[in-house]
Amino acid sequence: MSAIIRRYSTVVTKADLWADFSKRSASLGLKDAQLKEALLKGVAATDGPVSITDKAAKMRYASTPGMQPLFETAHTYLQQRAQRTYAAIERIERQISETTDAQVKANLLAQKNKMAVSAEQHNPEVKYTAEYLPENLDMSQAAFRHYAEQKWNNYGKMLLMERLETMSVIPDTMPTLNPEVDVTMEFPCSGASAVVPGAFLHSSTTMKPPTFTIQEFKETDNQLYTILIVNPDTPNVETNGFNTTLHWGLTNVLVSNTDIKVDFSKMCDAFGNNKHEICPYLPPVPEKNLPYQRFAVWVFRQEAAVAVKSARLNNPDFDIREFAQTHGLTAVGAHMWRSKWDRSVSAVREFYNLPKGRIFHPHRL
Amino acid sequence: MTGVNFQFTRGKRNKANRTRSPATERVLTQLKMISQRRKQPKLLQVCQEDHIRHETITTAFKLYRQEINANRAKLLLKQYESIKYAMEDLEQINSYLFHEANTNQKGKRFDLEMRIPTEYPPNQIWLHDYTPAEVAEKK
Numbered sequence: 001m002s003a004i005i006r007r008y009s010t011v012v013t014k015a016d017l018w019a020d021f022s023k024r025s026a027s028l029g030l031k032d033a034q035l036k037e038a039l040l041k042g043v044a045a046t047d048g049p050v051s052i053t054d055k056a057a058k059m060r061y062a063s064t065p066g067m068q069p070l071f072e073t074a075h076t077y078l079q080q081r082a083q084r085t086y087a088a089i090e091r092i093e094r095q096i097s098e099t100t101d102a103q104v105k106a107n108l109l110a111q112k113n114k115m116a117v118s119a120e121q122h123n124p125e126v127k128y129t130a131e132y133l134p135e136n137l138d139m140s141q142a143a144f145r146h147y148a149e150q151k152w153n154n155y156g157k158m159l160l161m162e163r164l165e166t167m168s169v170i171p172d173t174m175p176t177l178n179p180e181v182d183v184t185m186e187f188p189c190s191g192a193s194a195v196v197p198g199a200f201l202h203s204s205t206t207m208k209p210p211t212f213t214i215q216e217f218k219e220t221d222n223q224l225y226t227i228l229i230v231n232p233d234t235p236n237v238e239t240n241g242f243n244t245t246l247h248w249g250l251t252n253v254l255v256s257n258t259d260i261k262v263d264f265s266k267m268c269d270a271f272g273n274n275k276h277e278i279c280p281y282l283p284p285v286p287e288k289n290l291p292y293q294r295f296a297v298w299v300f301r302q303e304a305a306v307a308v309k310s311a312r313l314n315n316p317d318f319d320i321r322e323f324a325q326t327h328g329l330t331a332v333g334a335h336m337w338r339s340k341w342d343r344s345v346s347a348v349r350e351f352y353n354l355p356k357g358r359i360f361h362p363h364r365l
Numbered sequence: 366m367t368g369v370n371f372q373f374t375r376g377k378r379n380k381a382n383r384t385r386s387p388a389t390e391r392v393l394t395q396l397k398m399i400s401q402r403r404k405q406p407k408l409l410q411v412c413q414e415d416h417i418r419h420e421t422i423t424t425a426f427k428l429y430r431q432e433i434n435a436n437r438a439k440l441l442l443k444q445y446e447s448i449k450y451a452m453e454d455l456e457q458i459n460s461y462l463f464h465e466a467n468t469n470q471k472g473k474r475f476d477l478e479m480r481i482p483t484e485y486p487p488n489q490i491w492l493h494d495y496t497p498a499e500v501a502e503k504k
Contacts, residue, residue: 038414049412063415071418074425081428122428124421132413 017079017086018123027138030125039124040075042068051132078122085119113219116142139215139257149217152182160334163198169296169336172232173244173320181333182215183299200292201284201337204344207351209248209281212262214255214299214333224302225253226329227262230320231284233293235360246318247295249278252305278308283348284339289360292340300329 021029030036035050043049048058092112099105120126120143129136130147137144157179164170170177184194189205214225229248236243253262253276264281268274286293298320306327324331345357376382385393397403411419456463 035414039417042418043412043414049414051413061412064411064419067415067418067422070422074422077425077429078421122421122424124417127420128413128417131417 017083018075018125024120025138025141027136027141028120028123028126028143030128031136035128036125039128042071075124082119082123085115089115089119109219113142117146119143121146139260142219145217145219145257148182148215152215152217156182160197163336164296164334167198167294167336167338169232169294169334172294173230173296174298174324174331174334175321177331177334179333180217180301181299182213182217183297183333183335184213184215185210185297185335185337186212195335195337197336199337201339202344203284203286203339203342203348206284206295206337206339207344207348208283209264210297211264212297212299212335213260214253214262215260216255216257219257221256223255224251224305225255225262226251226300226302226306226327227253228298228300228320228323229295230298230318231293231295233291234316235287235290236316243317244320245282245316246279246320247284248281249308250276251278251308252276252302283352285345285349285354285357286339286341287358287360288341288345289362290341291363292338295337295339297335298324298331299333299335300324301332303328 018024018028030039032050038044038050043061043063045063048061049063052058052061089112092108092115096105096108096112099108120141123143126143126147130144134148134151137148139145139148160179160183161177164177186194187201187205187210188208195201195210212227216223227248227250228246230244230246232242232244234243234245250262250264250267253267255262264274264277267276284293284295306329308327323329341357349355349357383390452463452466455466
């Protein structure tokens with residue numbers, strides 16, 4: 001092993017880029033000094049690892065011997081690469097300030113973002129934070145966004161697409177989706193836990209409007225979004241079919257990389273007025289003896305602020321595709337849940353002054 | 366293995382409560398030794414810090430190898446381009462030499478009788494400044 005160290009330590013010289021926070025964000029370093037020491041200098045044989053809390057397990061733990069010289073060589077080598085990347089980023093920034101062409105500028109910005117990821121993604125402190133301290137991720141940093149996106153790509157995104165496609169929300173509402181943002185939804189009565197896409201929710205849970213988080217993975221500060229909740233399963237007895245109902249609509253919702261919460265109660269002024277809602281929240285009130293209803297949440301990215309002509313919003317059949325087209329909206333994220341008739345539906349109807357529900361003939365096979 | 370009693374006994378196994386014959390036990394032990402479960406590598410249980418330290422080392426080595434391989438590929442590409450241009454020039458200058466340089470040398474082998482076959486090659490391949498002793502005397 002010592003031969004390997006001797007061989008490769010000739011290619012690196014000392015560098016301490018990742019210990020310097022004068023130009024880099026402080027969130028890229030570990031706040032816990034003990035943990036930082038254990039990560040960079042090795043787990044002390046006397047104290048045991050900081051990440052293990054159980055005292056007996058701490059004492060029992062034996063770290064791999066001979067790791068420290070290898071780690072130091074690797075750490076220095078990676079820092080040197082990062083230094084070269086930072087130099088390249090500076091060069092790109094100069095080019096960006098010089099050019100006037102919008103297309104060239106966009107390409108350079110994309111290149112810069114990629115380099116910002118590669119400059120920090122192998123930093124052990126960043127890696128540790130991304131892997132083991134997910135609640136501390138500073139989403140204004142490209143490297144953290146990269147790790148968050150990877151995690152979402154591997155599970156959340158696939159789960160969402162599976163649910164949307166197997167339950168035919170695609171193509172019953174919008175034709176298709178290329179998910180770019182991570183949307184989570186929470187109801188005030190759902191016990192402060194995020195709803196899994198496609199879950200069955202009780203009508204008492206969905207009585208009050210939900211709150212959302214919209215996580216962008218590319219760099220954004222003032223991006224506007226439109227959020228629509230539609231139900232493509234409203235029964236239409238005349239045509240013996242189903243209509244689409246708009247249950248809730250919010251436009252010009254401002255979200256950035258760090259401020260991702262969409263909480264409607266905070267958008268209203270003291271009199272309950274706001275300029276985001278295009279139609280008031282209509283809670284799910286499924287009819288008795290009918291199959292479950294799907295509630296699709298669609299999140300659209302806006303080019304600019306939109307003014308919605310609310311002429312149609314109460315029309316029995318809402319055309320979401322036409323709405324998106326006329327307002328120049330691009331679908332970037334979605335969510336969904338399902339509801340069936342339950343004993344709380346009548347109470348919800350009463351609370352919102354809705355007409356009494358109909359009872360359909362039970363369908364027997 | 367027919368007729369083996371697989372009934373489990375409560376508590377620690379000993380001679381008093383054993384349900385299988387010693388011969389069967391021996392066969393079972395031998396089978397357990399070669400079972401698939403034993404062949405699987407044991408999961409390394411390292412703490413979070415050591416895991417990230419290990420990842421850092423392997424990533425750095427991977428990137429270092431990538432750098433070396435990329436440089437080598439760049440050099441080989443340069444050499445190939447250079448040879449290609451040289452051959453193009455040769456074709457323009459002398460088509461006979463170009464043809465000779467490009468003929469397939471399949472079947473051509475190194476003459477085995479050029480040297481005596483040995484197990485290991487000598488440290489000194491040949492005596493490049495050899496002069497016969499008698500000739501030196503005559504002078």
